Amino acid sequence: MFSLNGLLEKVIKRGRLTLVDAKGETHRFGGNAPGPEVAIRFTDPSVPRRILLNPELNAAEAYMDGGLVVDDGSIHDLVRLFFANKREFDLSPSQIFWRGVARGFRRFQQNNVITRARANVKAHYDIGEEIYRLFLDDDMQYSCAYFPTGEETLEEAQTQKKRHIAAKLCLKDGQRLLDIGCGWGGLGLYLAHVADIEVVGVTLSERQLAVARRRAEILGVSDRVRFDLIDYREVREKFERVVSVGMLEHVGAPHLGSYFLNVRDRLQPDGLALIHSISSKAPPGVTGPFLRKHIFPGGYAPSLSEIVAAVERSGLWSLDCEIWRCHYGHTLRHWRDRFAANRDRAAEVMDERFCRMWELYLSMCECVFMQGASNVVQVQLGRERDSAPLTRDYIGPEKDRIAARETEFLERVVASAKQALEE
Template sequence: MFSLYGLLDKAIKKGRLTVVDAKGVTREFGGQEPGPEAAIRFTSSSAALKILLNPELNAAEAYMDGHLVVDRGSIHDLIQVFYANKRHFDLSPSQIFWRGLSRKVRRFQQNNVLSRSRANVKAHYDIGEDLYRLFLDRDMQYSCAYFPDGPETIEDAQTLKKRHIAAKLCLKDGQRVLDIGCGWGGMALYLAHVADVEVVGVTLSERQLAVARRRAEILGVSDRVRFELIDYREVTEKFDRVVSVGMLEHVGAPHLGAYFLNVRDRLGPEGLALIHSISTKSPPGVTGPFLRKYIFPGGYSPALSETVAAIEPTGLWLLDCEIWRCHYGYTLAQWRERFLANRDKAVEIMDERFCRMWELYLSIAECVFLQGSSNVFQLQIARERDTAPISRNYIEAEECRIAERETEFLDRVVASAQQALDE
């Protein structure tokens, strides 16, 4: 009879997993090749069967509910064992079944109409800034940082990300910029200090909106940095530049075409947009059941192929495509370490079950980028082919110019986030 232990015996080749069932029987799996190791124990006799039936979701819920306990190593070690052997787990009958079912209903799962988008945002982003402050940088950047040299701190890497994006936007004084999915306002405020530009940031998170607006007031730039509680589909103004960082993942595959048509229609004749999003080297797929149910309802990281296919009918030029391979993995590793260092505070803010869920989220996401197929792309698109220089040489030069300007404003802009959150 097919069992979870049969699956583990076939799947685990790299590393080692020790399992103690609810009756105290110990089993060892793997060991053929070196790799990560962990030891777990089931406190419920039904846990193994439930995990067999739907491994990804039910294993996560078993850990969250205390039916799966990590006795040696950490939950991150266990996740690493899984990802080291993921291709074997993916061939299990239950995984094939659930993946196939998800593909059939993915248009429904990702059908982020306006009312559903608002609910999805509240489910993740409005759970309270106190939690996010435990692991994000001081500017509250909740997206992939940039690690061109590898060992940067999260604070420095997030600044490098903003600088890189600002350089690729080719900003000129007097322009108007739309920030789609502006978060706590860090990117919009940074751009407004890099150049004498007017920025409009839009979000569906009421809590993020309040912080962003207060930051603009603290910095004295409310006259040219405006934040609005509206969906990107409700924006009707024209802009010279559009920037969107970590928001495309909330659009949904059925709405990609409409999204890029909207970006096109927001751009003026010489307009340029920079779209930064999680993606994958794999063909279009589905969001895992744990992340879809507990972390990002309605979320989906589009494949590059379906993203470009959505851009082509708009008539926009794809001027540049940059792939960031390990950067988000490095970002998540620092987020996870900072979260664990503040875990007691997180339990006080939320509860133990939530913290187990959040540990899973950060660990799975880290492994997806460092051991799986996920990456990040930055697409530079425009109405005209010559809106940006025809080679990338200008990016480094512009970054150097911006870096010199940062000494005038960076500390104040970053500090405004903490001041607004403290009030």
């Protein structure tokens, strides 16, 4: 008969796991190859059976509910141990079964029509700004930062990300830009500073909208930076530039085609778009059960093949494609460290179960970028083949020009975020 101990003996090849069951008996697994070492304890005798039935989801929920306790090491060590042996875990019968079920329901789970998209956004982004302030940078950038050397601070890396995006957008004074999924407004405000352009940012988060609008007021740019509570599918205006950072992950595979058709239809004939999204080196798959249920309902990071196929059907030109590999792993390490440093405050704002859930979220996402198949892709698109320069030589000089325009603005934009969030 299958047992959790039997499963662990079979799959843990790297690292070592020491497990104390609810009866107080100690069991040890692995140790044959180097890897993370961690000791855990079950406080509920039903936990082994539940984990055996659905390891990835039920182990996470057991930690959230206190049925699984980490006695030696950290929850991050346990997640690292899982990823070090993930190939073996994925071949276990229960993992194969639940992955098959998820694939069968994928179109339903990712059917993010407008009403469902609003509910999904509310579930994650409208939980309150204070939680995000505990681990994000001062500008509240909730997406992958850019680490040219890997030694940058989080604030420096997020500025590098915005600068890199601005350069690839080839901004010119007098243009209009659409920011799909504008967050707390930082990117749109930055782009409106480094070029004299008009920005329209759209979001489905009421909390983010209020902060973004207030920041524009504080900076005195409300006359040319507008933020609207509207779905990207409801926008009807035309723009010379479209940017979307961290939004494609909320579209859902069934709607990728319509998303890129909307991007095409929003662009002027000579327009240029930059789409920045989590992706994967692997073929199309499914979102993990923990993230799908507790963190990002309706969320899915499309594979590069799915993105390219949808772009091809839209009639847009793929002008450039850049793959960021470990950058999000570095970003998530900073977020995880900052959340840990502010964990007591997070428990006061939310509760202990939320903190455990968020620890798992940040740790699992860090590991999937550093040990798994995830990456970030930036796709540059145009309605015409010459909407962007023919080589990448322009990016470096453009970034230097933009950096010269950042003087004093970075301090002002950070101050606007702090003021808007405190009001």
